[in-house]
Amino acid sequence: MAERKEKTFRFVIVGGGIAGVTCVEQLSSQIPSADVALITASPHIKAVTNYKQVSKTLEEFDVEERPSSVLEEKFPNLTVIHSAVKSLHTQSHALETTDGRVFGYEKLCICGGGRPKLLTQDNPYVLGIRDTDSAQEFQKRLSKAKRIVVVGNGGIALELVYEVEGCEVIWAVKDKAIGNTFFDAGAAQFLIPSLEADKPERASPCKRTRYTTKEPAPGGSHTFTADRNARRQGSSSTEAGSALGPDWHEGINLQGSEQGTRRVSLEYQCEVEKIFTSEELLNFPQQTLRPENVGSWPVYIKLTNGKTYGCDLVVSATGVVPNTEPFLHGNNFALADDGGLQVDDHMMTSEPDVYAAGDVCTACWEHSPMWQQMRLWTQARQMGWYAGRCMAAHVLSEPIELDFCFELFSHITKFFNYKVVLLGKFNGQGLGSNHELLVRCTKGLEYVKVILSGGRMVGAVLIGETDLEETFENLILNQMDLTPYGEELLNPNIDIEDYFD
Numbered sequence: 001m002a003e004r005k006e007k008t009f010r011f012v013i014v015g016g017g018i019a020g021v022t023c024v025e026q027l028s029s030q031i032p033s034a035d036v037a038l039i040t041a042s043p044h045i046k047a048v049t050n051y052k053q054v055s056k057t058l059e060e061f062d063v064e065e066r067p068s069s070v071l072e073e074k075f076p077n078l079t080v081i082h083s084a085v086k087s088l089h090t091q092s093h094a095l096e097t098t099d100g101r102v103f104g105y106e107k108l109c110i111c112g113g114g115r116p117k118l119l120t121q122d123n124p125y126v127l128g129i130r131d132t133d134s135a136q137e138f139q140k141r142l143s144k145a146k147r148i149v150v151v152g153n154g155g156i157a158l159e160l161v162y163e164v165e166g167c168e169v170i171w172a173v174k175d176k177a178i179g180n181t182f183f184d185a186g187a188a189q190f191l192i193p194s195l196e197a198d199k200p201e202r203a204s205p206c207k208r209t210r211y212t213t214k215e216p217a218p219g220g221s222h223t224f225t226a227d228r229n230a231r232r233q234g235s236s237s238t239e240a241g242s243a244l245g246p247d248w249h250e251g252i253n254l255q256g257s258e259q260g261t262r263r264v265s266l267e268y269q270c271e272v273e274k275i276f277t278s279e280e281l282l283n284f285p286q287q288t289l290r291p292e293n294v295g296s297w298p299v300y301i302k303l304t305n306g307k308t309y310g311c312d313l314v315v316s317a318t319g320v321v322p323n324t325e326p327f328l329h330g331n332n333f334a335l336a337d338d339g340g341l342q343v344d345d346h347m348m349t350s351e352p353d354v355y356a357a358g359d360v361c362t363a364c365w366e367h368s369p370m371w372q373q374m375r376l377w378t379q380a381r382q383m384g385w386y387a388g389r390c391m392a393a394h395v396l397s398e399p400i401e402l403d404f405c406f407e408l409f410s411h412i413t414k415f416f417n418y419k420v421v422l423l424g425k426f427n428g429q430g431l432g433s434n435h436e437l438l439v440r441c442t443k444g445l446e447y448v449k450v451i452l453s454g455g456r457m458v459g460a461v462l463i464g465e466t467d468l469e470e471t472f473e474n475l476i477l478n479q480m481d482l483t484p485y486g487e488e489l490l491n492p493n494i495d496i497e498d499y500f501d
């Protein structure tokens with residue numbers, strides 16, 4: 001392998017997603033003379049644009065898919081190799097690509113991302129959404145669909161059930177409330193009415209005339225119905241590549257085959273027992289189908305609550321698994337329980353000179369008490385940036401400390417058209433019973449939850465335009481004893497910013 005090397009680069013980064021590209025940018029700016037190679041399976045790269053540091057740890061940015069030539073023009077010492085890595089030989093510091101070429105490296109950063117953890121791998125009616133290709137395939141199949149089943153209760157499911165129009169959606173969640181990866185049952189209750197409410201107007205026309213709500217069906221189900229008279233028009237992008245991200249659905253027309261109706265039925269506390277075809281259904285005459293399910297659906301899904309639904313498509317929005325396979329054979333990487341490459345506080349894996357960043361890795365250093373890893377854009381960017389700095393510091397023999405961004409977990413996003421800010425241990429993660437909650441909620445306007453431990457703020461969920469994020473971030477970072485303020489902390493008549501100035 002070593003003697004077949006076409007070229008040896010000082011730095012090689014694998015993956016043209018947000019982690020890989022940020023790592024390349026960081027390295028190329030810090031050591032402009034260094035030979036850097038970016039090996040990526042996707043034809044386009046992801047670029048961070050309009051980056052804005054909102055507060056000490058909160059950040060917002062857009063992400064664009066761009067041709068890799070943009071990056072090469074900016075950094076003359078960068079070579080982009082469009083091929084997938086087939087194997088890695090850490091002993092000889094060499095990588096082989098699927099087109100048979102071998103490249104050497106002095107330092108390597110693996111930023112291969114993740115892939116959907118599908119309910120089943122071999123059923124053509126079960127789809128995951130990860131990149132532009134899979135989103136387009138979903139859009140195509142949805143356009144002919146009358147009913148889909150969405151399984152999962154995280155980011156993708158939350159976005160889909162809100163965005164899909166003109167198609168009945170059955171939403172099966174394992175939990176007692178929606179959105180369990182991002183918030184608690186109280187926040188879920190705050191958001192639920194949005195499923196039955198008017199979606200605000202977008203740049204493209206989307207008019208709704210009338211909405212009706214049905215009461216929850218027995219057996220833990222809830223149905224939300226909406227009628228509308230116009231469909232949203234959208235454009236579709238074309239290239240396949242890395243993970244999608246914020247607002248991915250805005251450029252895509254998520255419209256089913258029935259233009260006038262929208263209905264989301266929630267099935268709580270259930271998992272998938274079995275997925276089968278109409279032919280297989282015939283072999284199960286004992287199968288009890290609700291009347292609306294009888295007919296010729298291409299696929300049927302049986303849930304653990306005993307209900308079986310026929311549908312056109314099942315969306316498996318059940319999380320991601322790190323893309324580690326091509327890198328493992330013959331090497332000795334330590335893997336975390338979630339399958340990610342373990343990295344230390346310098347983003348180094350257990351193999352010498354190999355770093356990793358983004359969805360492919362698992363942060364295994366001793367975390368700050370207010371930080372946890374979630375596979376998100378922001379963390380992919382932060383890890384890629386920090387990995388680049390560590391790689392540069394190591395070759396320059398300079399010291400480097402864990403970056404401040406890993407001090408406090410923070411995430412800004414949007415669900416059901418509400419701004420959502422998550423800070424610290426926003427769900428009381430790892431705190432057991434050793435915490436108390438303060439909640440303020442104004443229906444349709446805002447939901448504010450604060451997590452206190454020993455009288456100090458350790459986390460917060462802010463939904464709506466609360467304007468509290470910076471103050472709460474400071475209170476979490478400075479660990480001020482808030483006991484004297486009691487419930488006044490969330491008194492809407494007190495300008496909390498002035499209070500703590």
Ligand SMILES: Cc1cc2nc3c(=O)[nH]c(=O)nc-3n(C[C@H](O)[C@H](O)[C@H](O)COP(=O)(O)OP(=O)(O)OC[C@H]3O[C@@H](n4cnc5c(N)ncnc54)[C@H](O)[C@@H]3O)c2cc1C
Nearest residue numbers: 015016017018019041085113242243246358359375376377
């Ligand atoms: C539908 C969807 C919506 C999302 N929405 C949000 C959101 O609103 N907010 C948020 O913070 N996060 C969101 N995320 C998560 C976010 O997109 C990811 O956490 C982030 O993009 C991960 O970046 P990454 O660079 O680690 O991996 P990826 O973006 O997956 O990039 C991996 C790169 O590695 C390349 N690659 C893989 N294997 C190889 C190989 N063997 N050889 C060469 N190249 C290889 C791929 O082609 C790709 O370029 C969303 C994810 C999805 C799927």
Ligand SMILES: NC(=O)c1ccc[n+]([C@@H]2O[C@H](COP(=O)([O-])OP(=O)(O)OC[C@H]3O[C@@H](n4cnc5c(N)ncnc54)[C@H](O)[C@@H]3O)[C@@H](O)[C@H]2O)c1
Nearest residue numbers: 152153154155156157174181271317318319320375376413
């Ligand atoms: N706005 C955002 O921040 C946003 C939006 C979309 C996606 N994302 C990110 O993209 C990635 C993929 O999104 P996702 O929604 O697939 O993952 P996720 O990790 O957010 O959620 C996965 C969900 O699937 C459930 N689940 C897992 N296995 C299951 C099973 N067998 N049966 C039923 N439910 C099961 C989990 O309980 C969880 O609710 C995640 O890293 C997510 O954080 C973020």
